Amino acid sequence: MNMEINMINVPDVPNIGAKMKSGGYRLVVITCTPVSEGYVVTYSFDKDYKLQHYRISVQDGVKIPSIGPSYGGAFVYENEIHDLYGFTFEGMTLDFKGTFIKTSIPYPFKKKEQTAPTVTVVNKEAKE
Amino acid sequence: MKMLKTILKQFFHEPVTTLFPEEPPRNYAGTRGHLVFDPSKCTSCTMCMKRCPSQAIIVDRAAKTWIIDRFRCVMCGNCVDVCKFDSLSMEREYSKSAAAAERGVEKFDITYVKPEKPKKEGGE
Amino acid sequence: MTSASKSPWILHYNASSCNGCDIEILAALTPVYDVERFGIINTGNPAHTDIFLVTGGVNEQNKVVLKNLYDQIPEPKVVVAVGICASSGGVFRDCYNISGGVDTIIPVDVYVPGCSVRPEALIEGIVKALGILEQKRAAMEERK
Amino acid sequence: MTGKQTIIPFGPQHPVLPEPIHLDLVVEDERVISAIPSIGYVHRGLESLVDRREYQDFVYLAERICGICSFTHSSTFCQGIEGMMGIEVPPRATYLRTMWGEYSRIHSHLLWLGLFADSLGFESLFYNAWKIRESILNELEATTGGRVIQGVCKVGGVRRDVTPQFLSEMDDRLDGIEDEMKELTNVFLNDYTLKKRLVGKGVLSKEDAYILGAAGPTARGSGLDIDIRSTGYLAYGDVGFKPVVEKDGDGYARCAVRCKELFQSVEIIRRVMTDMPSGDVSVPVKGNPDGEYFSRSEQPRGEVVHYLKGNGTKYLTQFRVRTPTLTNVPALVSIIGGCELADVPQIVLTIDPCIGCMER
Numbered sequence: 001m002n003m004e005i006n007m008i009n010v011p012d013v014p015n016i017g018a019k020m021k022s023g024g025y026r027l028v029v030i031t032c033t034p035v036s037e038g039y040v041v042t043y044s045f046d047k048d049y050k051l052q053h054y055r056i057s058v059q060d061g062v063k064i065p066s067i068g069p070s071y072g073g074a075f076v077y078e079n080e081i082h083d084l085y086g087f088t089f090e091g092m093t094l095d096f097k098g099t100f101i102k103t104s105i106p107y108p109f110k111k112k113e114q115t116a117p118t119v120t121v122v123n124k125e126a127k128e
Numbered sequence: 129m130k131m132l133k134t135i136l137k138q139f140f141h142e143p144v145t146t147l148f149p150e151e152p153p154r155n156y157a158g159t160r161g162h163l164v165f166d167p168s169k170c171t172s173c174t175m176c177m178k179r180c181p182s183q184a185i186i187v188d189r190a191a192k193t194w195i196i197d198r199f200r201c202v203m204c205g206n207c208v209d210v211c212k213f214d215s216l217s218m219e220r221e222y223s224k225s226a227a228a229a230e231r232g233v234e235k236f237d238i239t240y241v242k243p244e245k246p247k248k249e250g251g252e
Numbered sequence: 253m254t255s256a257s258k259s260p261w262i263l264h265y266n267a268s269s270c271n272g273c274d275i276e277i278l279a280a281l282t283p284v285y286d287v288e289r290f291g292i293i294n295t296g297n298p299a300h301t302d303i304f305l306v307t308g309g310v311n312e313q314n315k316v317v318l319k320n321l322y323d324q325i326p327e328p329k330v331v332v333a334v335g336i337c338a339s340s341g342g343v344f345r346d347c348y349n350i351s352g353g354v355d356t357i358i359p360v361d362v363y364v365p366g367c368s369v370r371p372e373a374l375i376e377g378i379v380k381a382l383g384i385l386e387q388k389r390a391a392m393e394e395r396k
Numbered sequence: 397m398t399g400k401q402t403i404i405p406f407g408p409q410h411p412v413l414p415e416p417i418h419l420d421l422v423v424e425d426e427r428v429i430s431a432i433p434s435i436g437y438v439h440r441g442l443e444s445l446v447d448r449r450e451y452q453d454f455v456y457l458a459e460r461i462c463g464i465c466s467f468t469h470s471s472t473f474c475q476g477i478e479g480m481m482g483i484e485v486p487p488r489a490t491y492l493r494t495m496w497g498e499y500s501r502i503h504s505h506l507l508w509l510g511l512f513a514d515s516l517g518f519e520s521l522f523y524n525a526w527k528i529r530e531s532i533l534n535e536l537e538a539t540t541g542g543r544v545i546q547g548v549c550k551v552g553g554v555r556r557d558v559t560p561q562f563l564s565e566m567d568d569r570l571d572g573i574e575d576e577m578k579e580l581t582n583v584f585l586n587d588y589t590l591k592k593r594l595v596g597k598g599v600l601s602k603e604d605a606y607i608l609g610a611a612g613p614t615a616r617g618s619g620l621d622i623d624i625r626s627t628g629y630l631a632y633g634d635v636g637f638k639p640v641v642e643k644d645g646d647g648y649a650r651c652a653v654r655c656k657e658l659f660q661s662v663e664i665i666r667r668v669m670t671d672m673p674s675g676d677v678s679v680p681v682k683g684n685p686d687g688e689y690f691s692r693s694e695q696p697r698g699e700v701v702h703y704l705k706g707n708g709t710k711y712l713t714q715f716r717v718r719t720p721t722l723t724n725v726p727a728l729v730s731i732i733g734g735c736e737l738a739d740v741p742q743i744v745l746t747i748d749p750c751i752g753c754m755e756r
Contacts, residue, residue, distance in 0.1 A: 026622070027609050029690075029718040031703045044690060044701070049627045051690060073609035073726035077718075094432070094729075101436040101755065103312060108348045108441055144527055145286045149379070153372035154534075158541040158556065181449060181456040182336070182343040199339035202367035204456040204547045209555070218541075225364040225377035227384065228355075231339075266415050268438040271752035272463025272544045274415065275507060279533075282510075282526035296410075313436045314416070317408060343457055346448060347441040368463055368544050 005053040016054050017067030020045045030077035032085045068093035084109045155220040160203045162223045165194055167239045169215035176207035192238045198223045259291030263301035267318050269308025272368030273335035280371040298324035303381050307334045309341040309350045310357050322358045328388035330381040332362045339363040408437050415751040431732040433725055439755040446715035451477055452551050462753035463544050467500040468695045470549035476691030476704040477551045487673040489553035494631040495668045498661040503532045504696035505654045508748045515742050516593055528576045553678025563669050574662050581655040594648035598731040598743035601645055608726040612698020614747045617650035619643045624694040635667040647746040684708050695720055697748050721754040
């Protein structure tokens with residue numbers, strides 16, 4: 001499994017999309033991950049079952065250019081990242097404007113202030 | 129010709145449908161149906177409570193009770209795997225449904241008595 | 253025994269379940285379990301329904317749909333929460349988008365445990381629901 | 397053409413769909429101009445639980461992403477953890493995982509064939525497909541202990557072994573199942589009514605399938621040779637695997653891919669059973685995962701990607717699932733445009749939407 005990740009700059013995203021498309025690559029997934037400083041968005045492409053990853057590092061509020069012009073199917077990932085993490089993508093082929101996945105709390109995967117609890121908390125009401 | 133075969137098959141073939149309420153429900157030796165608790169072996173180490181993916185089990189060490197909510201248990205059998213004292217096992221029969229008034233948790237009193245030589249148990 | 257409890261019609265709604273219980277409900281309708289031999293028919297229309305089967309621990313977008321469907325079912329009606337997610341939220345109880353059980357939105361009469369629910373358990377739950385349906389009908393007659 | 401456009405809502409509660417998905421169909425007369433999907437009726441937020449449950453227990457949650465593809469989800473998750481921690485899984489365990497994976501593929505394809513027949517109003521075929529599916533489920537239950545949610549994978553191997561006696565008897569039962577499936581698929585591939593509803597409907601060209609990122613039978617029906625099983629993960633490298641590919645890209649091609657894959661899966665199960673190595677089925681796992689990993693495998697509906705990220709504790713920091721149905725949605729939107737309104741239900745079904753998977 002190729003875990004080599006190429007770091008790129010945010011404005012290069014559409015160029016990478018076009019380059020990958022002309023190289024015969026298939027878009028596999030776009031993943032957003034919170035890291036210690038901000039987030040990283042990873043674009044994974046596949047050719048002959050070999051994965052190729054490109055990664056951008058972003059902060060809250062950054063507008064990310066869409067790779068929709070190259071890969072028409074990218075809108076599902078981009079809308080999802082918008083709804084779950086709160087990033088805006090510019091130039092999506094189909095923009096749901098935050099209605100793709102409705103959640104009870106806005107942007108549930110957005111980084112919270114405190115880290116997640118490490119002990120499983122058992123619901124108190126059932127204890128009686 | 130093919131149709132004749134199908135028709136004849138109907139006469140000599142057992143019905144596909146199980147006659148469920150009259151017939152007992154089908155299951156296999158390995159079917160995970162419901163969880164069975166043996167109160168005489170439990171040392172209240174609380175491993176089952178910690179490792180339950182759906183948090184259906186509550187072990188109260190002070191009150192010496194072991195409680196399971198059948199309506200939360202997912203029958204994964206993880207607790208059976210992590211129990212070091214053979215106090216838990218899986219039975220084939222599924223848990224029964226309940227009307228709103230009957231719904232509740234099942235409570236067991238732990239009857240395990242520590243052997244003569246007391247030694248430290250797992251958990252904190 | 254009235255005609256409704258001899259041949260109850262069911263409506264099935266997936267309120268954010270994982271599919272496991274839904275396919276078991278369908279499996280209960282197909283030849284091996286064949287609940288149609290009890291006169292149980294799966295309908296798509298809430299106005300025809302006597303027994304409402306709900307799977308899954310209701311999520312944000314489903315709350316309204318579920319409430320709507322429940323309101324459209326004529327009295328007497330019985331709600332069956334199928335599977336542990338519908339009963340209590342199950343493994344998804346702690347998820348941000350799950351309200352935790354059907355009973356947080358609409359009143360539930362019968363809870364059927366299981367993950368996923370076994371068709372036999374489901375049939376038994378429906379039989380239990382029939383008894384409640386009959387009681388509700390009798391209570392309605394009395395009120396008249 | 398009147399040029400007047402109407403928007404018709406399709407779903408979320410629709411008789412052909414057991415699961416809620418909503419499509420806004422923009423219709424001009426009888427012709428659908430475009431479709432706008434809206435999902436989220438089944439979104440639970442399962443990925444957020446990963447930092448609250450230990451990674452070994454999360455396997456049981458991962459398989460509850462979806463009740464149909466449950467086995468593949470659990471094995472993909474375990475594969476990811478094992479890859480991250482460098483655990484060598486015993487060969488018998490990989491063979492068993494392959495066997496159960498193929499069983500669940502047969503069960504899923506039969507389920508789809510049944511639902512599809514039902515959407516056309518072909519009730520007896522629906523019942524027949526589900527009757528055969530029950531015998532597959534019985535095999536699964538006898539070996540794993542669960543009907544649709546098997547709960548048999550664990551990090552480091554599998555939880556149960558099968559006896560040699562059971563395997564030898566399974567061969568006979570597989571013969572019976574294969575005969576029944578032959579009769580069934582014969583109807584799907586040669587029946588006049590079904591052909592009429594399938595041939596030339598919902599055509600997805602090879603280029604579109606590639607650009608829109610289609611996966612699984614949807615892509616293979618359009619002539620794209622994508623099947624992650626070709627990479628030879630688990631035991632697929634040993635059994636010799638060649639994807640089923642159809643060229644036409646219409647509903648019939650997608651249906652044919654699934655019908656042929658049924659027999660391919662039976663073939664794989666047979667190979668796995670004869671070559672089954674002996675030995676342990678699991679290795680003890682020590683330590684905690686650290687690093688990140690993309691775990692991929694082939695679900696009944698296509699390629700699934702689990703992205704895992706650990707930080708050396710018992711709890712993973714990030715878990716993300718990309719399921720095949722999500723990448724098939726753009727393809728669905730594109731093939732619905734231009735079709736007739738009456739064909740929409742079965743065109744939606746030909747991509748085999750699994751909403752529970754898609755929204756987690």
